[in-house]
Amino acid sequence: MISPGRGPVPAAKTVTAPDQGSLPVLVARGLTKRYGHVTALDGTDLTLRRDEVLAVIGDNGAGKSTLIKCLSGAVVPDEGTIEVDGRRVAFRGPLDARAAGIETVYQHLAIAPARDIAANLYLGRELRRKGFAGWGLRLLDRKAMRANTRELLDSLGLLTIQSLDQAAETLSGGQRQGIAVARAAAFGSRVVIMDEPTAALGVKESRKVLDLILEIKNRGIPVILISHDMPHVFEVADRIHIQRLGRRIACVPTADITMPEAVALMTGASQPGPGHTQD
């Protein structure tokens, strides 16, 4: 459950009721999205289980980004259904997805360049002071936001950043990505989606982000990872969802497939076999 007004909670959350143990967290069925004559998504399914990192791979134009935008509320699909914890949802915007506990780290970082780190972390859900100052005068509680930010970055091992007062634009690409990931980790209570989180990063910085992905998973929050980088995918993913021509053509445990096989399926060089799709 998301509780507005509360700070990021660094400790793992227990949102799983006993009877939900086997139920997938997120299920999408038959998602379709057309832009004029172009069909970006052609009836895609997606299933995200509890406690897993699900990688979504596919060639350019396979519909990965559109699929993720449907799940994060940035795009409204023309057809199809989305269920979160077994309940049907209809996202009309990013706020709806957030309210359902889905946080997204976008490929083109959703970071406000001139604002400091705490302001970015809390953008869109600022904490306000208690009492009249908060609800009457709308007074921000900067102290609490800064303290929570420090605690969160510390718990994620991101406190190499010299000062929390630095503007986001003065951070390196990796540090900025770290802030975006930290934000998702702090507020994503059900699902964290990451769209090409390592695309613009160097080797060391990518390492850090991969560690963060595993850290989020260890906290009991499943992650959907969209990536072009096969070694990264094979390192952190539990299952791999292969998207081609706007559809899911395969979804297999990482252990059951090799890198060349995955690439062959992705590019259409080989066709999926009977054991290749499972929810």
Add this chain to the structure above:
Amino acid sequence: MTAPADQLAPAASGVREVRSVRLPGGRREPLALFMARVALPLLLLVLLVVFSLLRPATFFTLDNLGTVLTLQAVLGVLALGLLLPLIVGELDLSVAANLGLGVILVTGLTSQQRLPLVVAIVVAAVVCTLVGVVNGLLVTKVGINSFIVTIGMSTVIGGLVSAYTQGNVFYDGIPPALVTIGQGRLLGVPLPVVYAVVLAIVVWYVLSHTPVGRYLYAIGGSREAARLSGVPVRGLTLAAFAGAGLLAGVAGIVQAGILGSGNPTVGPPLLLPAYAAAFLGATAIQPGVFNVWGTIIAVVTIQVGTTGLALVGAPFWIEPVFTGLALILAVATARYLRGEAL
């Protein structure tokens, strides 16, 4: 390895030593950034000292101070309104014409239509706000560039003001209460200065201490990032234009009181000074960011400079030259210092 650690350390850390200053509250920041913050306030201080020494009998007197501040209070209120669209990354070139509309409405409705002053003030404020709302709707819903929308709006307002006034100045039948609004004093402080200070505090509070302020800055930084973070981008952009319209209207009402007449030519010449104040203000206090106190200091600095120059007997053409040079120099200096700091 036998090299002493203190010789290796600087090279190994690879971090350039930056001279820094400690701020109240214990935070440190680079010296260059701090200098950028205070450059404009320091210039103001220097101007005050220099002119006081040069003309001790006239410049540094309460009377002169009151005159200096009253002259710029209207410009200050106008610039405060202008900050809002600038912060969300839009231009509003209609604020000065809108101020002129406010002047004409409040004087015309009372002197020509014989409406009570309170009604005239409310109508003027509402109409000026609606001008901002229309600007905002054309920008956010129709998707027209704000530069074009507001140039068009400015021209339309100018035409409508001409139609209403027929080119005349409203002198007769201006209610004395309106003149009191513009020329009265509170505890010796001219009322327009009081309005400007109160409004500056309100705008500063909203921009710096509420979520809405953060959203406005976030929209200006990156519209898409703001949208994806759940900020209502369209609504707040519209609100920024509406706020600019409202403050232009308030500035117009005060200006009408100061002048005690309705002159159709009074608004438009304030456009460039308002922009100069906002841009000059963005070099101070929070360098690189449109901010309230920087803008207010900029307004006062320009006026102190031009009044002082007039008192020491500089020729009339010094004033625009001073204003223009101050703007360019301040922006260049701030840019240089900020570049050093980053």
